[in-house]
Amino acid sequence: MFGWEFPPHNSGGLGVACQGLTRAMAARGIEIVFVMPKKIDVAAPWARFVFADSGVEARAVNSSLKPYVTGNGYARALHDAAIYGVSLLQEVRRYALLGGQIAQEERFDVIYAHDWLSFGAGVEAKRVSGKPLIVHVHATEFDRCGGPMGINEEVYEIEKEGMRAADRIIAVSQFTKDLIMREYGVPESKIKVVHNGIDELGESQGPNRLRLAALKASGYSIVLFLGRVTLQKGPDYFLRAARSVLEREPRTVFFMSGSGDMERQIMDMAAQFGISDRVLFTGFLRGHDRTEVYKAADLFVMPSVSEPFGITALEAMKSGTPVLLSKQSGAAEAVKHALKVDFWDVDEMTNKIAAVLRHKGLRQTLSEHGKHEASRLTWEDAAGKVENVLQETLLAGVQ
Amino acid sequence: MKSVCFYFQVHQPYRVKNYRVFDIGNDAEYFNDRGESNLNNRKIIEKVAQKSYIPATKLLIDLLNRHPEMRVSFSFSGVALEQLELYAPEVIALFKQLIDTGRVEVLGETYYHSLAFFYSPSEFERQVAKHRDKIRKFFGVWPRVFRNTELSYRNDLGQWADKNGYVGVLAEGWDPVLGWRSPNYVYRPKGSQNAKLLLKNYRLSDDVAFRFSSRDWSEWPLTAEKFAQWLGVAEGDVVNLFMDYETFGEHQWEDTGIFSFLEKLPEELAKNEGIDFKTPSEVITSYDARDEIDMPNTVTWADTDRDLTAWTGNPMQRSAIDAIYALEDKIMLANDRKLLEDWRKLQTSDHFYYMCTKWFSDGDVHAYFSPYESPYDAHIAYMNALQDLKLRLEKAK
Numbered sequence: 001m002f003g004w005e006f007p008p009h010n011s012g013g014l015g016v017a018c019q020g021l022t023r024a025m026a027a028r029g030i031e032i033v034f035v036m037p038k039k040i041d042v043a044a045p046w047a048r049f050v051f052a053d054s055g056v057e058a059r060a061v062n063s064s065l066k067p068y069v070t071g072n073g074y075a076r077a078l079h080d081a082a083i084y085g086v087s088l089l090q091e092v093r094r095y096a097l098l099g100g101q102i103a104q105e106e107r108f109d110v111i112y113a114h115d116w117l118s119f120g121a122g123v124e125a126k127r128v129s130g131k132p133l134i135v136h137v138h139a140t141e142f143d144r145c146g147g148p149m150g151i152n153e154e155v156y157e158i159e160k161e162g163m164r165a166a167d168r169i170i171a172v173s174q175f176t177k178d179l180i181m182r183e184y185g186v187p188e189s190k191i192k193v194v195h196n197g198i199d200e201l202g203e204s205q206g207p208n209r210l211r212l213a214a215l216k217a218s219g220y221s222i223v224l225f226l227g228r229v230t231l232q233k234g235p236d237y238f239l240r241a242a243r244s245v246l247e248r249e250p251r252t253v254f255f256m257s258g259s260g261d262m263e264r265q266i267m268d269m270a271a272q273f274g275i276s277d278r279v280l281f282t283g284f285l286r287g288h289d290r291t292e293v294y295k296a297a298d299l300f301v302m303p304s305v306s307e308p309f310g311i312t313a314l315e316a317m318k319s320g321t322p323v324l325l326s327k328q329s330g331a332a333e334a335v336k337h338a339l340k341v342d343f344w345d346v347d348e349m350t351n352k353i354a355a356v357l358r359h360k361g362l363r364q365t366l367s368e369h370g371k372h373e374a375s376r377l378t379w380e381d382a383a384g385k386v387e388n389v390l391q392e393t394l395l396a397g398v399q
Numbered sequence: 400m401k402s403v404c405f406y407f408q409v410h411q412p413y414r415v416k417n418y419r420v421f422d423i424g425n426d427a428e429y430f431n432d433r434g435e436s437n438l439n440n441r442k443i444i445e446k447v448a449q450k451s452y453i454p455a456t457k458l459l460i461d462l463l464n465r466h467p468e469m470r471v472s473f474s475f476s477g478v479a480l481e482q483l484e485l486y487a488p489e490v491i492a493l494f495k496q497l498i499d500t501g502r503v504e505v506l507g508e509t510y511y512h513s514l515a516f517f518y519s520p521s522e523f524e525r526q527v528a529k530h531r532d533k534i535r536k537f538f539g540v541w542p543r544v545f546r547n548t549e550l551s552y553r554n555d556l557g558q559w560a561d562k563n564g565y566v567g568v569l570a571e572g573w574d575p576v577l578g579w580r581s582p583n584y585v586y587r588p589k590g591s592q593n594a595k596l597l598l599k600n601y602r603l604s605d606d607v608a609f610r611f612s613s614r615d616w617s618e619w620p621l622t623a624e625k626f627a628q629w630l631g632v633a634e635g636d637v638v639n640l641f642m643d644y645e646t647f648g649e650h651q652w653e654d655t656g657i658f659s660f661l662e663k664l665p666e667e668l669a670k671n672e673g674i675d676f677k678t679p680s681e682v683i684t685s686y687d688a689r690d691e692i693d694m695p696n697t698v699t700w701a702d703t704d705r706d707l708t709a710w711t712g713n714p715m716q717r718s719a720i721d722a723i724y725a726l727e728d729k730i731m732l733a734n735d736r737k738l739l740e741d742w743r744k745l746q747t748s749d750h751f752y753y754m755c756t757k758w759f760s761d762g763d764v765h766a767y768f769s770p771y772e773s774p775y776d777a778h779i780a781y782m783n784a785l786q787d788l789k790l791r792l793e794k795a796k
Contacts, residue, residue: 361719365775
């Protein structure tokens with residue numbers, strides 16, 4: 001299995017998904033060799049932590065690839081770092097070759113690659129070994145760029161080639177399946193939708209509790225954005241709604257939890273709207289801090305422009321927090337006990353945020369039903385569906 | 400002798416438009432959606448009139464003319480009559496024609512199709528009186544049998560009806576209450592002196608109302624001949640067939656054959672010896688009560704639980720219904736006709752039903768009809784409108 005990040009060394013939902021899925025697959029007796037494009041010194045402690053007891057073996061290769069970077073962003077970062085001569089494509093090729101090398105060394109039945117950075121490795125492993133390839137699409141270039149504008153052609157080609165070479169494609173939502181069919185010209189029959197699941201959340205403790213409790217005790221409500229502060233995640237829509245909500249519900253604080261290339265722009269916007277004192281930037285949160293902020297929030301908002309799934313939505317629901325989800329997300333199709341809105345409809349977003357802040361009955365109902373619903377979306381179910389796809393793929397290979 | 404007793408419910412709520420937070424304080428019209436969605440009350444009324452009320456009523460008038468032994472009964476909510484008057488007056492004219500045959504009984508209910516009985520006895524009485532006046536004005540008749548919203552019933556409703564001169568009340572014939580007893584007899588409400596209780600035979604009623612077009616049902620297709628035979632062999636004194644009038648043409652579309660089923664039913668029934676049609680009042684006069692029925696807890700005709708949880712089962716439903724009744728004293732003091740009407744229109748049970756989350760997770764779209772995208776959207780629109788109503792109320796002081 002080719003991936004690129006794994007908790008606790010993750011910067012987003014992909015690592016969480018890889019962890020949840022591989023653990024549940026291992027529990028079903030599937031043996032997994034997990035390959036990651038991370039420097040060995042970074043990855044070494046990870047192998048000890050995560051799957052020491054569960055039958056998953058970790059491997060890491062040298063690479064400077066980072067998740068969530070768009071193609072152009074990657075080139076820029078490389079330029080800034082003055083790593084002369086290393087292009088994105090060269091880097092992916094290098095990972096692909098290493099993937100091929102590992103494929104020669106390891107014994108396995110199926111190759112499984114998560115998202116575009118590992119597709120090359122998957123395709124190469126298939127070429128070398130002749131074993132079937134499954135690609136799992138958690139996000140596409142269209143999602144990362146928030147639409148067709150500004151997509152990187154090279155990345156698009158890598159994604160397209162991975163999907164073409166794959167025997168089967170797993171999409172994290174119908175939303176993503178539709179996008180794959182539309183933008184990558186893949187026939188419907190090749191794609192299977194497997195919604196993400198959610199693990200048990202860590203218990204909350206630590207210093208945040210007191211601070212947030214004090215804030216709430218003084219009569220403030222908390223509305224939470226948690227995700228990368230990038231175009232894809234719609235932080236600007238969230239901020240516009242915040243301004244409008246504050247005109248009606250002034251005792252509200254909006255948390256921006258996450259980091260990203262739009263952070264500066266969002267801070268400037270908050271200042272320009274005159275609501276800087278009500279928009280708090282927490283930076284990227286993990287572990288207890290993250291659990292705590294979910295629990296403290298009166299509402300979690302996921303205003304994504306294009307969100308293949310959005311595991312954070314399930315995390316918030318599982319914490320008993322009401323959620324408002326962009327209709328342009330996979331999570332919105334997977335759950336019913338959530339408020340839903342088109343990401344661009346700032347007025348409707350305002351309407352729904354204000355309603356949650358005002359009406360206790362609404363909060364309670366969303367919280368109770370949402371928590372129950374999220375707890376039924378398990379990685380065990382997802383792994384079961386993935387196993388079916390594995391078996392179908394192997395059977396097709398035999399025939 | 401055995402009787403068949405039909406009761407059809409005619410009701411349409413004033414659905415609340417997608418009233419948003421921005422509208423609060425700026426827009427006092429909650430029910431005037433003019434869009435393409437099913438929140439457009441005018442559109443719905445016109446559609447239901449064309450598909451159901453007009454063809455079904457014309458057919459019934461024709462049947463009553465052809466079959467002198469035929470009898471049916473109706474209950475009309477006041478809010479349905481108001482909207483029909485506005486958007487489909489032809490239906491009102493047909494209803495008048497129907498009732499003028501003298502063989503159609505009209506039942507009493509709350510004007511606003513509300514659950515006021517369970518929240519405010521005084522408001523309940525006022526709504527029943529308002530309904531009675533409307534029925535008298537429209538149709539020239541005086542309701543003698545009562546049926547409460549959603550067929551909701553418990554002992555104190557039977558006692559109330561008894562004290563207020565009704566000869567009978569309608570309720571669900573629910574097995575856990577009846578035990579070994581059959582719904583096909585007349586009963587006496589616990590604590591009642593004179594009033595009697597008529598119980599819905601839900602199996603036979605639902606064969607028509609719900610299962611008629613279901614191809615998964617082993618008895619599909621249901622013919623008038625077959626159904627008449629079932630009625631013929633049913634035990635007891637009376638088979639009470641209670642259902643929404645929209646069964647004909649709206650819930651069961653014309654192409655399912657529902658109209659021809661209804662058309663043939665009287666002649667098929669006539670082939671059975673010793674079976675006739677009766678209105679609820681006639682049933683009450685003709686048959687003695689066999690036993691006393693004790694229903695301390697509320698029973699309704701809704702879903703598999705037969706209780707009020709479809710209207711008050713979750714926190715947002717309860718907070719909405721509590722919030723509307725909490726305004727009663729202030730509304731009465733304000734003495735403003737439009738405020739009073741809007742407050743009452745917001746009491747209609749459908750608003751709370753649209754907020755029901757009982758089977759929402761299962762994706763059972765057929766279990767609940769709602770014009771909203773989700774129960775949460777229904778709640779938000781309602782609470783926003785309610786907030787505006789409160790603002791108006793404060794200004795009115």
